[in-house]
Amino acid sequence: ExxxxxxxxxxxxxxxxxxxxxxxxxxxxxxxxxxxxxxxxxxxxxxxxxxxxxxxxxxxxxxxxxxxxxxxxxxxxxxxxxxxxxxxxxxxxxxxxxxxxxxxxxxxxxxxNKDAWNSLPADLQEIVASVCQAxxxxxxxxxxxxxxxxxxxxxxxxxxxxxxxxxxxxxxxxxxxxxxxxxxxxxDAAAAKVQASYEAFQKISIPNQRISEHAYMNAREL
Amino acid sequence: ExxxxxxxxxxxxxxxxxxxxxxxxxxxxxxxxxxxxxxxxxxxxxxxxxxxxxxxxxxxxxxxxxxxxxxxxxxxxxxxxxxxxxxxxxxxxxxxxxxxxxxxxxxxxxxxNKDAWNSLPADLQEIVASVCQAxxxxxxxxxxxxxxxxxxxxxxxxxxxxxxxxxxxxxxxxxxxxxxxxxxxxxDAAAAKVQASYEAFQKISIPNQRISEHAYMNAREL
Missing domain, CATH: 3.40.190.10 (Periplasmic binding protein-like II)
Structure with a gap:
């Protein structure tokens, strides 16, 4: 969007x-x-x-x-x-x-470029997307x-x-x-949308990170 | 190995x-x-x-x-x-x-399976490896x-x-x-090799993790 x-x-x-x-x-x-x-x-x-x-x-x-x-x-x-x-x-x-x-x-x-993307067949689009993840x-x-x-x-x-x-x-x-x-x-309306999306994710993910990665790294220092 | x-x-x-x-x-x-x-x-x-x-x-x-x-x-x-x-x-x-x-x-x-892997042409091997990363x-x-x-x-x-x-x-x-x-x-000689590899990596990576991710997560809680 x-x-x-x-x-x-x-x-x-x-x-x-x-x-x-x-x-x-x-x-x-x-x-x-x-x-x-x-x-x-x-x-x-x-x-x-x-x-x-x-x-x-x-x-x-x-x-x-x-x-x-x-x-x-x-x-x-x-x-x-x-x-x-x-x-x-x-x-x-x-x-x-x-x-x-x-x-x-x-x-x-x-x-x-979206036009270049749309010109690719589905299998090549999938290769580009997967290679970016790799x-x-x-x-x-x-x-x-x-x-x-x-x-x-x-x-x-x-x-x-x-x-x-x-x-x-x-x-x-x-x-x-x-x-x-x-x-x-x-x-800036676009910035507001990005911020809302980020903050909603942080609200739900930080508590989990606190008891997983963060708690593990703290324990490693004991 | x-x-x-x-x-x-x-x-x-x-x-x-x-x-x-x-x-x-x-x-x-x-x-x-x-x-x-x-x-x-x-x-x-x-x-x-x-x-x-x-x-x-x-x-x-x-x-x-x-x-x-x-x-x-x-x-x-x-x-x-x-x-x-x-x-x-x-x-x-x-x-x-x-x-x-x-x-x-x-x-x-x-x-x-290694025989199955070797039977694949190089491009398909690359697709399997990249898709695993994805x-x-x-x-x-x-x-x-x-x-x-x-x-x-x-x-x-x-x-x-x-x-x-x-x-x-x-x-x-x-x-x-x-x-x-x-x-x-x-x-177990194989376990000893894995341990040596892990510990060598940890020795060099933990000090960096301490001042990057770990320090950032600590700062977020301030």
Whole structure:
């Protein structure tokens, strides 16, 4: 329905997993440390950081390294260890903060032109759809392994400190995220529909996740 | 390599997600409450419960309800809310404990006879392998939704109490699990290879999961 006006068919085809909050050259010990922070963070995440007092910079992926290293920006989020190390961000900033509150598990899509899709016989349509699902598994597996290997490398790097954002900062970002999304939905009917669908799913799925995956991961740390 | 002697090719094709610890008609408030507990729990999980002082009973899926209701057994693990409700286990026991310490995310497989596999042309082999990956996504999605809906129903049931196993019980089961697996690997070379492969993966992947999914789920609860 949302994709209809663009004349494309969306197929989920990969996921990066939960991302990182980003690379920082300033410590974030409190809400006050967000004030005036110059950060590369696009989209809704960037809007939330602006609401928290930071200044959002638009920097293309290939320019993040230089912008961080020269101090044009204080911080930048990109993806996770696997991709961030390949950009060399660990050589341009000291503090690597988690979790990626703004990108819990971004879905990658394969979008197919609807006319092209309709021109395919049913069996080839089925192959395209199934292969996208298969790629979904492949990419998730590649990120699981790639992030783990890159993180192990970062942990050995004396110039990198891996830190968790303080609870009060996470609480503020959560509250501001809700406000930003509510305001977007108030002015955009499509966003309101997506939000309603997400929230209905979260309402029913989070309680189950709490007693399954989350409880299991907690038990593993005992 | 492990499947070679059986002349089959394994394809991962589905996952139930993290399961539940099971249905109990006795409260588990301490390690002592495991003593003499009559529980249906097959496989290595059953061996661990025996080491913890319980008595492991073998009961076919279709007979769990009656065995629980008549008191032949005090407790039984099956899968998770989605399947457990379909067996009516919520009408045969009061306490539903989590997390499924013994089945963190059991992988379902499609195993194909190797001669049959080799008789297929390469394109059809590729279709079988890709479709198994696609089914992997479908089944995981079905369990995510089915478990969530069934849990919501169980939460409204005045005859069911959903509880977490105490930390000291989980700690004991973790320690006994390691002992059971180490002893199995000492007497079975194939098991030793699987364990070595798993542990090498866990060593590198758990630190990354701790700062990604796990940290995100913790932040969501703030």
């Amino acid at each position: 949302i994709y209809e006006p663009f004349n494309v068919i969306p197929c989920p085809a990969g996921n990066t997993g939960t991302q990182m909050a980003g690379w920082f050259n300033k410590e974030i010990n409190s809400i006050e440390d967000l004030q005036g922070l110059k950060m590369r963070i696009p989209g809704l995440g960037g809007e939330v950081m602006q609401r928290a007092g930071a200044t959002q910079f638009t920097v293309a992926a290939g320019d993040i390294f230089t912008a961080l290293q020269t101090g044009v920006i204080d911080a930048a989020e990109f993806i996770g260890p696997y991709n961030d190390v390949s950009l060399g961000l660990n050589k341009a900033a000291r503090y690597y903060y988690y979790p990626g509150w703004h990108e819990a598990g971004p879905m990658l899509e394969c979008t197919v 790629i979904n598994v492949d990419i998730m597996a590649e990120y699981t392994w790639g992030n783990a290997v890159a993180l192990e490398q970062l942990k050995k790097d004396p110039n990198v400190e891996i830190r968790q954002l303080p609870d009060d900062v996470l609480r503020l970002l959560k509250q501001l995220s809700r406000e930003a999304i509510n305001e977007l939905s108030a002015r | 492990i499947y070679e002697p059986f002349n089959v090719i394994p394809c991962p094709a589905g996952n139930t997600g993290t399961q539940m610890a099971g249905w109990f008609n006795k409260e588990i408030n301490s390690i002592e409450d495991l003593q003499g507990l009559k529980m249906r729990i097959p496989g290595l999980g059953g061996e661990v419960m025996q080491r913890a002082g319980a008595t492991q009973f073998t009961v076919a899926a279709g007979d769990i309800f009656t065995a629980l209701q008549t008191g032949v057994i005090d407790a039984a693990e099956f899968i998770g809310p989605y399947n457990d409700v379909s067996l009516g286990l919520n009408k045969a026991a009061r306490y539903y404990y989590y997390p499924g310490w013994h089945e963190a995310g059991p992988m379902l497989e499609c195993t194909v 089914i992997n996504v479908d089944i995981m999605a079905e369990y995510t939704w089915g478990n969530a809906v069934a849990l919501e129903q169980l939460k409204k049931d005045p005859n069911v109490e959903i509880r977490q196993l105490p930390d000291d019980v989980l700690r004991l089961l973790k320690q006994l699990s390691r002992e059971a697996i180490n002893e199995l690997s000492a007497r």
